[in-house]
Amino acid sequence: MKKILAVILSVILSVILSLAGITACAADGDLTITLQIGNPVMTVNGADREIDPGRGTVPVLVNDARTLLPVRAVVEEMGGTVEWEDAANTAVLTYGNDVIRLTIDSATAYLNDVAQTLDVAPALINDRTMLPIRFIAESFKFDVEWDDETQTVTVTKAAEAAEPTATPAPTATPAATAEQTAAPTDNDRQESKTLVAYFSATNNTEGVAKHIAEGIGADIYEILPEVPYTDADLDYNSDCRANREQNDDSARPAISGTVENMDRYDTIFLGYPIWWGNAPKIIFTFLESYDFSGKTIIPFCTSGSSPIGSTTAMQNVTQGANWLDGQRFSGGASSDTVMDWVNGLDLEL
Numbered sequence: 001m002k003k004i005l006a007v008i009l010s011v012i013l014s015v016i017l018s019l020a021g022i023t024a025c026a027a028d029g030d031l032t033i034t035l036q037i038g039n040p041v042m043t044v045n046g047a048d049r050e051i052d053p054g055r056g057t058v059p060v061l062v063n064d065a066r067t068l069l070p071v072r073a074v075v076e077e078m079g080g081t082v083e084w085e086d087a088a089n090t091a092v093l094t095y096g097n098d099v100i101r102l103t104i105d106s107a108t109a110y111l112n113d114v115a116q117t118l119d120v121a122p123a124l125i126n127d128r129t130m131l132p133i134r135f136i137a138e139s140f141k142f143d144v145e146w147d148d149e150t151q152t153v154t155v156t157k158a159a160e161a162a163e164p165t166a167t168p169a170p171t172a173t174p175a176a177t178a179e180q181t182a183a184p185t186d187n188d189r190q191e192s193k194t195l196v197a198y199f200s201a202t203n204n205t206e207g208v209a210k211h212i213a214e215g216i217g218a219d220i221y222e223i224l225p226e227v228p229y230t231d232a233d234l235d236y237n238s239d240c241r242a243n244r245e246q247n248d249d250s251a252r253p254a255i256s257g258t259v260e261n262m263d264r265y266d267t268i269f270l271g272y273p274i275w276w277g278n279a280p281k282i283i284f285t286f287l288e289s290y291d292f293s294g295k296t297i298i299p300f301c302t303s304g305s306s307p308i309g310s311t312t313a314m315q316n317v318t319q320g321a322n323w324l325d326g327q328r329f330s331g332g333a334s335s336d337t338v339m340d341w342v343n344g345l346d347l348e349l
């Protein structure tokens, strides 16, 4: 009897909820949002929703490269919030612990207070604030795909990753408390001949490095500076430590710890953030610390938008190494995206 009552009650409850227009929050399952250039309606897990309710605003393509649109409804569907600071002409977008600040007509955006360079600046078009969806979604660690044929942007996040986390906000490089050594990701398996070595000041590159190491069962080693970078050291709008190092050809920031047995690795994935179009100088310290002759080095990086660029300067400090072409990722690149690249390299690991 109790069972029958419970079933009747749950049916009544779901009817009331659906009448009230309450649907399960997108964060409870996989989330897929599609947006099309010129179309005022987006789809959220297949259901039509107006992008700019009551106004009919459509996404626009700027410089044939970046989609701008009014993002409030999209960000709210993602589970985030949007606030507007009138005086500063700035939109403040929040998702979990991540905060993006975007200012009209400025190509500099801030993700968690770190300046990022945009390909296309936010703009006022027909009185609506139009913001770059790829930058926003990738910064919030959603995947973004562009279909040129249908002029459609698809923003996705898998269920387990959809809920904003309440973990403490990422800080600059954690203090090096102990000597860092390369650690196998799985102690039970055979010794790996592949090492993923990375430097990451704000943890974006770390995410990609972990995807690679986990995806191929490689050892992983974090290049930790002896003197950690503070937020002020990374404030690239000022005369900060990172800027000074990038402008100084002889800068070689010291590394805390060593790779225990570099001899045993024949392939090294080398990860870093792009700083002013290049690898941070600590990567040069790393490359000058070991003998890489006969080894294959595969660079990868994360950046706000800059490509990986030339690695010639790095190649010049390693003698006899075999450098492969590198790959740039956005900070929130998914394991699938990263592993697609790794698998495409056809390495014999």
Ligand SMILES: Cc1cc2nc3c(=O)[nH]c(=O)nc-3n(C[C@H](O)[C@H](O)[C@H](O)COP(=O)(O)O)c2cc1C
Binding pocket: 114, 115, 116, 117, 199, 200, 201, 202, 203, 204, 205, 206, 234, 235, 236, 242, 243, 272, 273, 274, 275, 276, 277, 278, 302, 303, 304, 305, 306, 330, 331
């Ligand atoms: C000093 C400094 C310079 C930067 N220069 C660039 C740049 O030239 N182009 C770019 O797209 N992003 C630039 N960025 C943004 C970083 O490349 C981006 O946030 C990266 O994902 C950070 O990776 P991490 O979290 O692993 O440190 C810069 C960041 C800093 C701190």
